[in-house]
Amino acid sequence: xxxxxxxxxxxxxxxxxxxxxxxxxxxxxxxxxxxxxxxxxxxxxxxxxxxxxxxxxxxxxxxxxxxxxxx
Amino acid sequence: xxxxxxxxxxxxxxxxxxxxxxxxxxxxxxxxxxxxxxxxxxxxxxxxxxxxxxxxxxxxxxxxxxxxxxxxxxxxxxxxxxxxxxxxxxxxxxxxxxxxxxxxxxxxxxxxxxxxxxxxxxxxxxxxxxxxxxxxxxxxxxxxxxxxxxxxxxxxxxxxxxxxxxxxxxxxxxxxxxxxxxxxxxxxxxxxxxxxxxxxxxxxxxxxxxxxxxxxxxxxxxxxxxxxxxxxxxxxxxxxxxxxxxxxxxxxxxxxxxxxxxxxxxxxxxxxxxxxxxxxxxxxxxxxxxxxxxxxxxxxxxxxxxxxxxxxxxxxxxxxxxxxxxxxxxxxxxxxxxxxxxxxxxxxxxxxxxxxxxxxxxxxxxxxxxxxxxxxxxxxxxxxxxxxxxxxxxxxxxxxxxxxxxxxxxxxxxxxxxxxxxxxxxxxxxxxxxxxxxxxxxxxxxxxxxxxxxxxxxxxxxxxxxxxxxxxxxxxxxxxxxxxxxxxxxxxxxxx
Numbered sequence: 001x002x003x004x005x006x007x008x009x010x011x012x013x014x015x016x017x018x019x020x021x022x023x024x025x026x027x028x029x030x031x032x033x034x035x036x037x038x039x040x041x042x043x044x045x046x047x048x049x050x051x052x053x054x055x056x057x058x059x060x061x062x063x064x065x066x067x068x069x070x071x
Numbered sequence: 072x073x074x075x076x077x078x079x080x081x082x083x084x085x086x087x088x089x090x091x092x093x094x095x096x097x098x099x100x101x102x103x104x105x106x107x108x109x110x111x112x113x114x115x116x117x118x119x120x121x122x123x124x125x126x127x128x129x130x131x132x133x134x135x136x137x138x139x140x141x142x143x144x145x146x147x148x149x150x151x152x153x154x155x156x157x158x159x160x161x162x163x164x165x166x167x168x169x170x171x172x173x174x175x176x177x178x179x180x181x182x183x184x185x186x187x188x189x190x191x192x193x194x195x196x197x198x199x200x201x202x203x204x205x206x207x208x209x210x211x212x213x214x215x216x217x218x219x220x221x222x223x224x225x226x227x228x229x230x231x232x233x234x235x236x237x238x239x240x241x242x243x244x245x246x247x248x249x250x251x252x253x254x255x256x257x258x259x260x261x262x263x264x265x266x267x268x269x270x271x272x273x274x275x276x277x278x279x280x281x282x283x284x285x286x287x288x289x290x291x292x293x294x295x296x297x298x299x300x301x302x303x304x305x306x307x308x309x310x311x312x313x314x315x316x317x318x319x320x321x322x323x324x325x326x327x328x329x330x331x332x333x334x335x336x337x338x339x340x341x342x343x344x345x346x347x348x349x350x351x352x353x354x355x356x357x358x359x360x361x362x363x364x365x366x367x368x369x370x371x372x373x374x375x376x377x378x379x380x381x382x383x384x385x386x387x388x389x390x391x392x393x394x395x396x397x398x399x400x401x402x403x404x405x406x407x408x409x410x411x412x413x414x415x416x417x418x419x420x421x422x423x424x425x426x427x428x429x430x431x432x433x434x435x436x437x438x439x440x441x442x443x444x445x446x447x448x449x450x451x452x453x454x455x456x457x458x459x460x461x462x463x464x465x466x467x468x469x470x471x472x473x474x475x476x477x478x479x480x481x482x483x484x485x486x487x488x489x490x491x492x493x494x495x496x497x498x499x500x501x502x503x504x505x506x507x508x509x510x511x512x513x514x515x516x517x518x519x520x521x522x523x524x525x526x527x528x529x530x531x532x533x534x535x536x537x538x539x540x541x542x543x544x545x546x547x548x549x550x551x552x553x554x555x556x557x558x559x560x561x562x563x564x565x566x567x
Contacts, residue, residue, distance in 0.1 A: 006284060009273070009274075017266065020262065033249070037324045037328065038320075038324055040251065041314070041321050042320050043177075043249040043251055044177065044251060044311060044315055045320075046096065048095055049096060050318070051318055051320065052319075053318045054316060054318055054384075054387045055315065055316055055318065056316045056391040056393045056394065056451055057390045058391075058464045058468075059461045059462075059463075059464050059467075060464040
């Protein structure tokens with residue numbers, strides 16, 4: 001391929017990329033994904049893994065904590 | 072809609088997601104168990120293989136005669152085998168385990184068509200195995216980060232497409248209202264990599280461009296695999312795991328959205344800085360320098376979010392293997408990115424170019440940032456997938472200390488040694504002649520390269536500890552004691 005063909009392919013891909021990003025941004029705006037963001041930050045928590053609770057620790061510490069609760 | 076829809080149902084645009092089917096996290100974890108474990112076990116095996124290749128290559132840098140008579144293990148081949156085993160063997164396998172798992176959890180939907188992931192996993196690992204053997208037997212493509220021979224391209228493309236389609240199906244059928252920032256990063260990464268890979272394959276392998284265009288495409292591709300594939304997946308994992316483990320929402324969710332779009336805008340330009348000083352049009356280099364420096368914006372944004380979310384919770388953070396690894400990775404994301412922006416400045420690059428400083432920078436990014444975050448993700452994910460505890464806390468600590476100290480030693484040795492190497496290469500006497508001969512400069516790097524070999528040994532010990540713990544956990548018989556431990560939150564069976 002010569003230079004002009006590469007430039008054509010390059011612009012085609014760049015154009016598709018730009019359109020894809022624009023469509024994603026438009027979709028996010030239209031569906032309210034960019035509003036009320038602070039509420040969105042808590043969307044990863046639920047009753048199984050609630051906010052305010054640490055959900056990981058070294059296994060031996062868990063055992064100690066577990067036996068402490070049992071005793 | 073039936074509980075187990077067909078693929079045709081899943082790709083039917085007229086179907087609506089039924090929010091009454093919102094799955095609990097335990098159900099999502101259970102549905103991901105088999106494919107995620109296939110990818111995870113593969114990734115650990117590749118990590119060990121890649122580390123052995125790395126150690127052989129590192130020793131050869133100070134002792135070139137080491138295994139020098141074995142054609143398959145000459146420096147050029149074993150170094151490329153290391154790089155590809157780590158990026159495509161370890162890196163991609165662990166991403167294919169962690170990214171769909173996070174996506175599934177955030178979508179809160181029962182995971183569909185996990186057989187697609189299983190087929191992708193088998194194809195992917197066959198492709199990487201054949202590719203690495205190809206490199207070692209001399210079929211290597213002379214393009215940085217794309218060395219695996221062209222005959223594995225179809226397998227790579229098919230398996231990648233299968234994972235990509237799976238991610239899109241999972242997102243399409245999400246049962247959650249909000250699209251969390253990690254989902255943005257993951258979707259973008261799964262969109263960007265095929266784009267990068269296709270352009271690179273066409274312009275570098277099947278219809279190779281020549282001269283400057285070839286070099287530009289090469290570095291555009293190689294740097295973007297780091298910036299638009301490994302980086303967004305690791306940031307996605309950190310944005311999910313730091314608040315999740317600590318039970319505290321991300322410091323500024325608003326900033327996280329700004330950071331995502333800033334990365335999308337600027338990173339694509341940065342790779343060109345690898346060609347500073349080369350015969351490339353000056354405006355292209357300048358654009359690359361500007362793009363690299365503009366990356367300071369998303370980096371600072373991510374730094375604010377990741378670091379301020381942890382502030383005040385250092386004690387529980389230190390008590391969590393996941394947070395230890397992920398926060399170490401997040402700190403190094405800030406450090407490596409700011410250093411990278413500095414290295415893109417022409418006067419700094421004059422010193423660092425063609426030195427071990429760049430090698431140190433690459434390991435800083437791919438290991439201290441990406442790999443450490445993925446280790447943290449594995450520590451959180453595996454107990455939830457297998458419903459059992461990590462068998463040995465001591466091995467986790469060995470893994471942590473060896474890898475954290477090992478990579479710090481490596482980055483310091485290569486970057487301090489590389490900086491001195493660069494100054495010596497550029498040093499001119501008053502008459503304008505070089506102060507040091509090339510051989511003197513090479514000899515002077517040796518102590519730093521020994522430091523690198525030592526760090527490689529530490530990383531190998533850490534990886535062995537990690538692998539022993541993983542295989543112990545996977546293959547040990549399940550006991551009643553394990554069931555009762557509080558590893559995981561109670562696995563759920565009902566619907567919310």
